[in-house]
Amino acid sequence: MQEKRDRQAGFTLIELMIVLFILGLLAALVGPRLMGRVGKAKQKTAQAQIQLLGTALDLFHLDVGRYPSEEEGLKSLYQRPDSLPAWGGPYLDKPPPKDPWGRDYSYKYPGEHGPYDLYSLGADGQPGGEGEGLDITNWTAGQ
Numbered sequence: 001m002q003e004k005r006d007r008q009a010g011f012t013l014i015e016l017m018i019v020l021f022i023l024g025l026l027a028a029l030v031g032p033r034l035m036g037r038v039g040k041a042k043q044k045t046a047q048a049q050i051q052l053l054g055t056a057l058d059l060f061h062l063d064v065g066r067y068p069s070e071e072e073g074l075k076s077l078y079q080r081p082d083s084l085p086a087w088g089g090p091y092l093d094k095p096p097p098k099d100p101w102g103r104d105y106s107y108k109y110p111g112e113h114g115p116y117d118l119y120s121l122g123a124d125g126q127p128g129g130e131g132e133g134l135d136i137t138n139w140t141a142g143q
Contacts, residue, residue: 035136045130057116064087068107076089078094078095079095100120106119106121114138122134
């Protein structure tokens, strides 16, 4: 009797193979959909960070009377430049973030599309692009 119970206590190799096969099918069906969501989430994160940086740039402008030069860059939102006695920052709690793809945001002053241009080149790291490679900017509506 004890021997019969021991054999029934575990799973057979066939049962384990069936479970693994079902899990593999689920991963194959759901995985691609989740990966698309990750790309969209990164784009939304970049949009939110650009808005945050834009607010900090506007506060800098209110205190100093101008936006940071390209040389001063976004680091001037966190660290006081030596040449600015009217600097009232820090305007960010920590150093400016990198974009969701691990690169620095591009900042141009004066901007071609407004007082300044602030953007990420997206997943592909190249100007322009489509889908996840689309540039995320402070001047394009609807992004």
